[in-house]
Amino acid sequence: MSPPSRTLRADAARNRDLLLAAAEAEFAERGPDASVADIARRAGVGKGTVFRHFATKDDLIAAIVRVHVDALDAVGRRLLDAADPAAGLLEFLTAAGGQREQRDLSFLLNADDAGPEVVALRERLYGTVCQLVDRAREAGAVRADVTGHDVVLLMCAPNHVVSFLKDPPPDLWRRYLAIIFDGLRPEGAHPLAPPAPEL
Known part of the structure; x- marks a missing residue:
């Protein structure tokens, strides 16, 4: 043939x-x-x-998730070599916010019934986020009690907050990312409770 x-x-x-x-x-x-x-x-x-x-529909979902995770994970892995770990983490979170601003499909990545390929993609991306946070924390740029899992959960927050507005101005999510990132800094930090979750 x-x-x-x-x-x-x-x-x-x-x-x-x-x-x-x-x-x-x-x-x-x-x-x-x-x-x-x-x-x-x-x-x-x-x-x-x-x-x-x-x-299957799961195969289609996995293909969509793979495109977005591969792009975001590539940004994160590149930034693991950033000379300034804090700037690298902020650049990554900005890239994540920009991706979600275009189309928020995070529910496909985080679904409880996600297929094995999506779970593997999710774990790979979360591992990269944790490494970025570890570098920033070790450099003293992120408070000592913040974990990579904290930051994984915060990645969706800027766009989630903006979604409550009927017609938000473009790039408003960046304002809330700046507030979140300031909250990660050690200056003026108070102890966090309860402990960070495991994902």
């Missing part, structure tokens, strides 16, 4: 990209209950095309 033509491969790649974009939009609007039929309709393809690319 001859290999598929370049045109067929290009069509398949285009359909996959359309499906991922449609799925992101559908999940952002409808949450985790978005159906494969609605995703296919938004992409302008049949359900069969969806399942040719992604055997």
Whole structure:
């Protein structure tokens, strides 16, 4: 059997990209209950095309999560070598906030029933965050009682706060990120209670 033509491969790649974009939009609007039929309709393809690319809905979710986690984790790993660990952590949190401003799909990453691939992606990203926080803490730029898990939970906070406004100004989430980051600093810090959670 001859290999598929370049045109067929290009069509398949285009359909996959359309499906991922449609799925992101559908999940952002409808949450985790978005159906494969609605995703296919938004992409302008049949359900069969969806399942040719992604055997299950979980596979489709994992593909979406992988795109976002890979991009954010690459930023974090690059910043592990930052000369200023505090500036590196702030740059990472800013990148995370910008990604969520575009489309908040964190519920796919953090779902209790996430599939094994999503869990592995989540653990990889959280490990990078913890390393960034450890470096900043060791440099004295982050208070001693703040953990990487604290910062993982705070990553969603700036955009979550802004979501309560009907029509927030662009980049308002940056204001709340600045407040959060100041709260991570050791200057004027008071002891935290209760202890940080384990994720």
